[in-house]
Amino acid sequence: MNDPKIEVRNVSKIFGKSPQQGVKMLNEGMTKKEILEKTGMTVGVNKASFKVYAGEIFVIMGLSGSGKSTLVRMFNRLIDPTSGEVLIDGQDIVKMKPKDLREVRRTKLGMVFQKFALFPHRTVLSNTEYGLEMRGIDKKTQREKAMEALRLVGLEGYENSYPSELSGGMQQRVGLARALANDPDILLMDEAFSALDPLIRKDMQNELLELQEKMEKTIIFITHDLDEALRLGDRIALMRDGSIVQIGTAEEILINPANDYVERFVEDVDLSKVLTAAHVMKRPEKLLAERGPRVALQIMKEVGISSVYIVDKGRKLIGAITAQDAADAVKNGKKIEEVMIRDIQTVSPDTLLTDLLECVATASLPVAVVDEENRLEGIIVRGAVLAALAGDEIQLNGKEVN
Amino acid sequence: MAIPKIPLAEWIDHFVNFLRDTLEPFFNLISDGIGSFVDLLVWLLTIIPPSILIILFTGIALWVSRWSTAIFTAIGLLLIYNLGYWDGTIDTLALVLTSVIISIVIGIPIGIGISQNDRARNIVTPILDFMQTMPAFVYLIPAILFFGIGVVPGIIASVIFAMPPTIRLSNLGIRQVPEDLIEAANAFGSTTKQKLLKVQLPLAMPTIMAGINQSVMLSLSMVVIASLVGAPGLGADVYRAVTQIKVGVGFEAGFVIVILAIILDRISQNIGIKK
Structure with missing residues (x-):
């Protein structure tokens, strides 16, 4: 494949009083548990490194507390990494000045949140326009692009409703439309479908795959649901205790689990949903x-x-x-x-x-x-x-x- | 037990005298500014005939609240007019409005400021506690020294006492905006200002309005105290009744204050909720 769209190099995040000391301890080979016992600091992400290529759906999977949500927030620096580099199109966003970072957030990165995070005081249309509004794009173009995004997610006719008037699935469509309206290269989806009930979740997964065929975005998808990871992911990264345990296609992970943890994780997988x-x-x-x-x-x-x-x-x-x-x-x-x-x-x-x-x-x-x-x-x-x-x-x- | 008394009172006297001497032009400016603003308000409220003013207030009540509030407003104001306290009510209303406007103009920016910065909040919070718990009479003394006798020191004392809720609730309202909405605003590349104007302030508005409502009520509760330094209005009527031991007149004036309080409360309570 060509150059990676996103490259994460040795990224760590330590929560606590002296994070730099924590990074040092990580480099000395101490585990998350040892650092917690010794210093009371929590290792959020432990030296993660991987590449994501343009056009792929890269799923980061792990149980709660495995650091996956922290990791995805370091892609757009909602959380600042303690150490390491996050390169987007070859630019290290960790070192970026606030102004440049804002520009990257506005043009290259769209984010969809687990609990939708829609602005309750804005209509569906105005929520969708938010990113464009931040960029200072003229009102008419804002409207056009937002309407196009709403059409894409099947929410035509709801543009004047308020988020609270919509069902969960529809709210998340607004979340998706808001992220798409800016036409970013990269979509960060943090447990985007986890709050939806199973049937709706499956619909949304299918629709995302359909949309992806047309749009060819680079999607980072966070989930704790293995079935979802297997359905959506071109490649899957499995996380545990802040570390990435294995990266591979669904099959590689299922058939050759890297270690006991992955094996235990995948042993309950319904193989009938993976094998063809x-x-x-x-x-x-x-x-x-x-x-x-x-x-x-x-x-x-x-x-x-x-x-x-x-x-x-x-x-x-x-x-x-x-x-x-x-x-x-x-x-x-x-x-x-x-x-x-x-x-x-x-x-x-x-x-x-x-x-x-x-x-x-x-x-x-x-x-x-x-x-x-x-x-x-x-x-x-x-x-x-x-x-x-x-x-x-x-x-x-x-x-x-x- | 030979520790001498700390001369706190002397220090404060020196400090206040120092302030008065050095900042006199500044205090005069404030005094003139507030004084003319109150005069303007009183003049405005007086040239409008009472009947039209009553209709106007009833209309506002109907607009922001329910019809029952509107009816109460109409009957309440007619009663005030009938009892002969119209002029006093206008004076008091001007005093309250002025202190509330000052509270808003100063308080909301301070509230926004301390919502962005924990250290600033930790410094301001005890000052607010001090402003609210110190007996309000105490403010009157330096207020007279700085601003003379009349409506201005009354307003200053009212502002000191009534502003803290606006500051506190502005801060609280902004801090209470859910974290995921802040994350969303940041993720889409909002500047601090955009985030504040487009997300935090609109969502904090009901809480901020609750703070303003509190400020209205507190400044109304100051009208009697303000009358001690010569502020005109219903407070002065109550104060006169007390000094002359006129039970009936005292109750009348007190009753009018209660009516005014309820009207102002209902109206200011609902402004933020109904758009």
Whole structure:
């Protein structure tokens, strides 16, 4: 990839009386607990270093008290780091003068808050205009851009309401619109969906992903919810006690937990929401229709299966034939096309297992995995799905989860 | 037990004399300024016929509050007129309004200032405690020395006594703005001034108005004390009744003060709430 959008170098935050001394102790290798016992100071973030690239959703995940909210606030210096550098487009914002910092906050960084943090005395529209107003942009442009942001989050028609008149989900849409109105490169989302109830949360996650396809912002998303991290994150950083324990894609973290902590964290993960059809599919036995039922029967006997998929010359799936039908066709001198089953359950390779379970369970034939052009990529048998859900790594085809 | 008495009284006398001698032009300026402002207010309230003034106040009450307050205002003011205390009421109203305006003009900026800075707050808070707990009569003595006899020292004493709630509640209101809103304001690149004007002050407004309401009430409670140094108005009527042991007149004047207090309270209480 190209240059990082954001680079965090060795950033620490110590809360207490003499933070610099705390940093020294961290550098000497003392743990958060030791420093707390010795000095009474709290280590918020412990030497975090990582890069975030343009256009990715970078999730920082951890339980409460792990320092994730402190970390995200150092990106726009709502909290000043005790030591370290935070580079945005190569500029260290830690060293910036207040005026330059304001400029970066106004143009490059948008933030969405856990408890929405909408201004109760301003209407939805006026909340959305806030960032533009701070920049001194003329009233007409403010209005246009704010209305555009509200349209983007689906809040047209609510611009004259006050935040207190809206539901939680809608309030957070205002929060999102307020952050988007400035058209910043980077969105900081601090537990943005955590205060919403589960169904609304899921809707918002989907909408964020949809928006992200259009906008291609760099998003730093803070959450304590692993499912949310796995759904949204291109990459995930796991935090514990102020330190980053592991950074990687969802799959890397699930399949190769860096240590016991990560393993414990992820052991309850619903694998069916992470693994896809591509992970569990098998190489299919396929056959050109012209080869005839006799060959079909032969192949099934050789491999020891009860059905085979029929494709055309372009590897496109056209049907399937069972051993029984093939035998009847041979007896009656029919062609494969006349007896094959054309109505076949197909799924795409990136279908999540959770969405696969029902059709795998009810299908009489193995489920076919096809690409966008209906070319047969693989088949899914029940056994492989169960093995994958049981956490059997051998079954996972070594595929990257996207 | 041979420790001599600390000559606190002498020190204060010296200090006050020193102030009076060195700052005389300054005190004269203030005295003239406040004096003409009160005169202007009284003149304004007097050239308007009582009937129109009553309608005006009733209208204001109706606008900021409920109709019941408006009715009370109308009946209360008519009663005051009927009892013959209209002129006294005008004088008192001018005195109260002037002290409240001064309290607002000085108090709100101080309140904003100490809300931004913990050290400033720690210095100002005990001064406010001092201003409120020191018996109000005591202010009258230096006030006479600096400003002479009349309405001005009465107003100064009222301001000293009535301003602290405005300062305290301005500070409190601004500090009570939820932290996440301050974070949001900062995150979107607000300057300190923008944050104050667009977020903190609007959200603190109900609390600040509660402070102003307190200041109105406290300065009204000072009218009798102010009359001791020659401020005209209802306070002077009460004071005269006391010295002449006229129970009925005393109650009448006191009753008028109560009516005025209720009207001012209801109106000032609701200004901040209803937009």
